[in-house]
Amino acid sequence: MLKNDLILKAARGEKVDRTPVWLMRQAGRILPEYRAVRAKLSGFKELVETPELAAEVTVQPVDLLGVDAAIIFSDILVIPEAMGLTYEMVEKKGPHFPNTISTHKDLDQLKIAHPEDLQYTIDAISITKKELNGRVPIIGFAGAPWTIFSYMVEGGGSKTFSKARKMLYNDPELSDKLLKMITESTISYLKAQIAAGANMVQIFDSWAGVLPPGHYNQFSLKYIQQIASAISEVPVTVFAKGAYFALKEMNDVSCRTVGLDWNMDVEEAKKLLPNKTLQGNLDPCALYGSFDQIEQEAHRMLDRFKGHSHIANLGHGVYPDTDPEKVKCFIEAVKSY
Template structure:
């Protein structure tokens, strides 16, 4: 069966996540967790003992297996494609590696107009392994479990390329942004091209939703976000709008940016734990779904605390819907932490589905 036929067959079934994202009535409150594919699972660590991160991301069988592990274990309502935000950069030919304990490290940082001009473009055939992995997943996923594709937003990709790796203060990124706005926008345009190509490959392979991670946008003021970032994220969302799937937008520490992030064109706004969901709706405005927003560290606080806080977030999600959100997708306010007990996640999903 072709990827398109598989995708159409799956979409004949009601996905709770898609219903919540689009104003429908899901049969149960959908829940999934960022960084659920890996991190805390012993079966994931067993695979990674013999395979590097980037190797795993470009192996369709490994991508399928790792993506499926939390679905089998937790009964979450969505699988998110196992990958990394720098995968399309690597596929395009940028010299980088993911270093254990550090994160992505760029061999030749991008800091001048010449560096931007020399950036390669992403050919969709270079991420054919990801499309193949999606085909395998569509055959294996339960009928009512949505598959989420994802990509890093241009700003977050730019921050890695400019800094050469993770950063605490993003001084080089901001220096280029403020000091040479023409080069900045040229870089963001090239990265938007890469992001669009990567997302379109996933969409054409049959994912049921996509999430754009702007992980580090929270370092910016609202004015800077609107000037230097929002137009490029908006272009990404506009270029994939012809695929009729929910588009999710998420960043960390973005409470002051939620309205502007919503204006960029997503259908669902991810909210971290710093802003209550009903307050997020006030900032975003009606007509969007919200996703979130349990603090990941609360999963270490014991069963009574986890139950109390899950119930609080669920109730807050209901308040958000009454305030104008089209739906609520339960999630964490950021990713699963590596030391999280998987049983805690499983019990949390059971509780969420019972409420």
């Protein structure tokens, strides 16, 4: 039994005493306590793959920041790794795939990932569940198929993802096959997270905004819908950064909540998504302001969402050099509104 189920009520569109609040990337870089755990290890991946430590850093923001949910500490790129395409996390540069997918033959090296290939995340959720002892819900997550595809084809981060986008034009059949494999892998992964104790799940489409609308519908939203419609056990949130052009189409996705980035128009989203809960969408840079500014910006944001079911968050992940005291100020400003 959960002591604080505000976020689940808000996701279901039920009445809440106050707006629930959490932050994307709350488990991590901003907290000195996280950095202390991380410093003992060889790298980021070791932390992701060590369930006890992943659970420890998942619980930290609940204890230290007072957020209304814990999001499991992991990475979206565990899926390609479980499918057979390994990645490295290069310090200060981000992910790098030594091998990429460029031909139909490359698909023969891949498999549909099974939950046991990702047992470390499943175990981390089980441990977190015990540690939290019902204080707040746990959010599980995965990357959207297009975002995962873009890394598997491109080989790492990119401003344009032109290699991945080129494949959509030059070989839609290969693109479709790979996206289907990622989708199947993701459904079984999220279902295993839920079985282990995740109370809701979020699908992160980090690179939604690089696609034109037609391609977004064909190569991203279609697969997100397949995932969302396969999950009926818990509320599903879809966060598609930059996909303002697809808000209307999000109505047809079987998710309860739609995340908005900080560039999206809240009034427009309220009109286009009358029956969805909205999540977001404070500019992460607002947390560099003074304590008074942060409080004012948080209250302005809450004013904009008035009259609509809402989960307070930033419009993207919290930036690594943000002062934890400023993060606490934002959380308190939401709670005291």
